[in-house]
Amino acid sequence: MRITESQLAEALSGWRTPGIPLIAALASAVREGVLDGRLRTGGALPAERRLAAVLGISRGTVIAALTVLRDEGWVHTRQGSASTLRLAPVAAERLAPRSATGEIGVIDLRRAVPAAPHAAYQAAMTRAIGRSGVLLAQEGIPGPGLPELRALIAQRYTEDGLATRPEQVLVTSGARSALALLCAHLRPRAAAVEVPTYFEALGLLRGASTRLSGFRVTSEGWDTDQIAAAFHAARGGLAYLTPDFQNPTGALMESATRRTVADLAARHRLTLVVDETVRDLDLREEPVPAPRIEGALLIGSTSKTVWGGLRVGWIRGPSAVIAELCRDPLSGPLSAAPVQQLVAVELLSDGDELLRQRRADLRRRRDHLSGLLMGDNRWRFTIPDGGLALWLRLTTDRADELAARARADGLEITPGSRFAADTTLTQYLRLPFTPPTAVLDRVADILGRAARQST
Numbered sequence: 001m002r003i004t005e006s007q008l009a010e011a012l013s014g015w016r017t018p019g020i021p022l023i024a025a026l027a028s029a030v031r032e033g034v035l036d037g038r039l040r041t042g043g044a045l046p047a048e049r050r051l052a053a054v055l056g057i058s059r060g061t062v063i064a065a066l067t068v069l070r071d072e073g074w075v076h077t078r079q080g081s082a083s084t085l086r087l088a089p090v091a092a093e094r095l096a097p098r099s100a101t102g103e104i105g106v107i108d109l110r111r112a113v114p115a116a117p118h119a120a121y122q123a124a125m126t127r128a129i130g131r132s133g134v135l136l137a138q139e140g141i142p143g144p145g146l147p148e149l150r151a152l153i154a155q156r157y158t159e160d161g162l163a164t165r166p167e168q169v170l171v172t173s174g175a176r177s178a179l180a181l182l183c184a185h186l187r188p189r190a191a192a193v194e195v196p197t198y199f200e201a202l203g204l205l206r207g208a209s210t211r212l213s214g215f216r217v218t219s220e221g222w223d224t225d226q227i228a229a230a231f232h233a234a235r236g237g238l239a240y241l242t243p244d245f246q247n248p249t250g251a252l253m254e255s256a257t258r259r260t261v262a263d264l265a266a267r268h269r270l271t272l273v274v275d276e277t278v279r280d281l282d283l284r285e286e287p288v289p290a291p292r293i294e295g296a297l298l299i300g301s302t303s304k305t306v307w308g309g310l311r312v313g314w315i316r317g318p319s320a321v322i323a324e325l326c327r328d329p330l331s332g333p334l335s336a337a338p339v340q341q342l343v344a345v346e347l348l349s350d351g352d353e354l355l356r357q358r359r360a361d362l363r364r365r366r367d368h369l370s371g372l373l374m375g376d377n378r379w380r381f382t383i384p385d386g387g388l389a390l391w392l393r394l395t396t397d398r399a400d401e402l403a404a405r406a407r408a409d410g411l412e413i414t415p416g417s418r419f420a421a422d423t424t425l426t427q428y429l430r431l432p433f434t435p436p437t438a439v440l441d442r443v444a445d446i447l448g449r450a451a452r453q454s455t
């Protein structure tokens with residue numbers, strides 16, 4: 001669809017910025033227009049001559065600004081047709097140049113969130129909207145999930161070696177909603193958790209007034225004696241685990257430990273909840289799915305494999321448990337909007353290709369950041385086989401102090417203590433490798449400046 005001259009003039013009104021050269025100011029105004037939705041992506045721009053007339057500048061200035069935007073990926077031009085606007089890759093990484101000079105602002109790595117595969121995502125939304133009419137013929141009252149989506153998720157488990165029927169799947173608005181529903185429904189008085197673990201899971205469990213007992217996990221793995229002690233302390237309650245590329249350590253639980261966990265959970269009558277949000281981010285050249293821990297309720301999500309904004313996750317368990325969870329009054333409010341579920345169907349249907357791309361990007365970025373930080377004796381880390389982050393043990397600093405200095409220099413990172421159910425991990429830092437390599441160069445520079453020199 002075309003962007004008309006008057007739409008453009010309105011969207012770019014006030015684009016001239018005193019003290020900023022016209023080319024940079026125009027490029028900046030277009031970027032901002034795309035980012036805040038005033039200018040539609042996919043929209044075709046008027047011809048250069050018309051643009052120049054509308055904006056009251058020379059054609060040469062328009063051409064120069066378009067060249068800058070084209071090089072950055074905001075404008076796409078095919079021989080012989082109009083230029084169209086796009087979301088540049090850097091914007092999809094949420095690190096868009098916001099200033100008129102195109103500089104990247106603060107790098108926010110407090111969350112390990114990969115960017116959306118924006119072209120595939122937009123195409124999936126269009127397809128989903130195209131066939132959403134049938135939803136409007138229904139009441140729109142949330143149930144366990146769209147039959148099509150439950151069947152697709154069940155099929156993916158089955159292909160992954162865990163035979164699953166659609167009625168064993170309950171769709172939620174992401175993994176956190178899945179855990180929130182389980183907490184609200186089971187009301188565990190006690191829970192065993194990894195130290196460190198995903199901090200939002202800790203928040204949900206604490207919010208449910210659950211008494212927590214922790215067991216250590218390091219980049220090298222889990223200690224079964226500690227698991228036994230924590231499971232004993234939480235007997236009759238719940239255990240929350242992330243055995244596949246654990247967030248934040250990246251550790252992958254060995255098969256023997258998985259069997260021990262299942263035995264200990266049965267012995268102490270614990271409901272095992274295994275969060276598999278990161279399971280598919282296996283960054284080895286030949287990914288090998290690990291065996292499941294028997295008897296566990298599984299939580300899944302599209303947040304890391306597709307995009308955090310999709311808000312589609314699920315619980316997989318025995319059909320009787322799923323039916324019981326469906327009757328919980330919170331299952332409706334915590335379910336995913338039907339249209340979002342249709343988008344998820346579209347995306348999961350070409351999920352393998354998206355996942356291959358996601359893994360390849362993350363592998364390259366992990367190796368790049370590891371290469372930049374390796375050999376510096378101010379920190380130690382193990383290169384993880386999967387996941388989204390490096391887990392650094394600092395040798396010269398407390399992590400909160402280093403994070404404060406990095407923040408003053410334009411980098412936001414999360415100190416390890418946020419991932420602890422107790423007061424430990426003050427020497428640790430989670431460093432996501434989710435952004436593109438050019439941004440990771442800056443991350444390593446800032447970290448290098450922020451960390452105290454070793455003596």
Ligand SMILES: Cc1ncc(COP(=O)(O)O)c(C=O)c1O
Pocket residue numbers: 112173174175176177198242247275277278301302303308312313
């Ligand atoms: C283990 C784990 N579970 C859940 C989530 C978030 O899932 P969602 O966005 O689906 O609520 C994350 C994100 O960092 C995570 O690492």
